Amino acid sequence: MNDLEALARVSAKLGSNRLLVQAAGGNTSVKADGVLWVKASGRWLAKALDEPVFVAVDMPRLMRALAANDPACETCDAFVRDDLSAPGLRPSVETTLHAGLPQRFVLHVHCVETISHAILVDAPTRLTARLEGLNWRWAPYIRPGLPLFRTITPGADIYILQNHGLVVAADTLEAAVGLIETVGRRLARPIHAAPNGDQRRVERAGYHFADGPALAPHAVRLAAAGTYYPDHLVFLGSGAATIDNAVGSPPVILAPGFPPLARDDLTPAPLAMAGCLADVAARLAADDRPRYFTAREEYDLTHWDAEIYRQSLPASE
Numbered sequence: 001m002n003d004l005e006a007l008a009r010v011s012a013k014l015g016s017n018r019l020l021v022q023a024a025g026g027n028t029s030v031k032a033d034g035v036l037w038v039k040a041s042g043r044w045l046a047k048a049l050d051e052p053v054f055v056a057v058d059m060p061r062l063m064r065a066l067a068a069n070d071p072a073c074e075t076c077d078a079f080v081r082d083d084l085s086a087p088g089l090r091p092s093v094e095t096t097l098h099a100g101l102p103q104r105f106v107l108h109v110h111c112v113e114t115i116s117h118a119i120l121v122d123a124p125t126r127l128t129a130r131l132e133g134l135n136w137r138w139a140p141y142i143r144p145g146l147p148l149f150r151t152i153t154p155g156a157d158i159y160i161l162q163n164h165g166l167v168v169a170a171d172t173l174e175a176a177v178g179l180i181e182t183v184g185r186r187l188a189r190p191i192h193a194a195p196n197g198d199q200r201r202v203e204r205a206g207y208h209f210a211d212g213p214a215l216a217p218h219a220v221r222l223a224a225a226g227t228y229y230p231d232h233l234v235f236l237g238s239g240a241a242t243i244d245n246a247v248g249s250p251p252v253i254l255a256p257g258f259p260p261l262a263r264d265d266l267t268p269a270p271l272a273m274a275g276c277l278a279d280v281a282a283r284l285a286a287d288d289r290p291r292y293f294t295a296r297e298e299y300d301l302t303h304w305d306a307e308i309y310r311q312s313l314p315a316s317e
């Protein structure tokens, strides 16, 4: 099996684990023979064995362009090796991040256990205790894509991205997967039990329960107060409605004692993000202090060309 086949196999497995990857989130890559094979924008890692999800990028050209601050590095479209790539694929919005880390394999996942820490105000302190002995770094929140690449300093095996997720890098796939497993184990948090909710309040036409844990009252309060991470904003909008304040037909409604209510017409991507919100919120303690996106951060994410492109893809639905 060559490196790309091995990466596809691992990517499909990671992409099928809802606690690591939701919908078209996350991305993986391998560097070989001057080519960076990276997940294409809007494609699902879960489908890595079923359809082409990796696109070939010319590494020497991309590295020269990065050194020269070439604005073409924002999308990396100009560096695609058309002779190797399936037509119509554009490189992941995180392509520069993958290129900038020297290790052969780079895996980026939206690990729920990681996110449940990385959204907290005191995350660096908590992580320092839990990740002791590992070669890891904290990456303060910045918009994904080129700005994130600029703030990541090579030299670590693990990067915890504030209000975003996890990046691991290693020269073998086994080592990279091992890092994801180790971080997931060290950062695992218990799911807080939810008391029974009032069934009559959640009988709502046009809605069904998303796949995810029932939420305690404090989890509903924390989850509805703002937006925690980019893909939530992209697929569900800012924050979340609750059963007490829902107006009209929001995509998701949170009610104590139940999994999120999802509007029946949600496509798979927003539906997966509704489940992810429950997976993250159910791990929060009542006295946790989350850091939500500022209005400026939300604006930057929703007015970014690469993200608008990703949302426009049928594959990202």
Ligand SMILES: [Zn+2]
Residues within 6 Å of the ligand: 025, 026, 108, 109, 110, 144, 164, 165
């Ligand atoms: Zn990401």
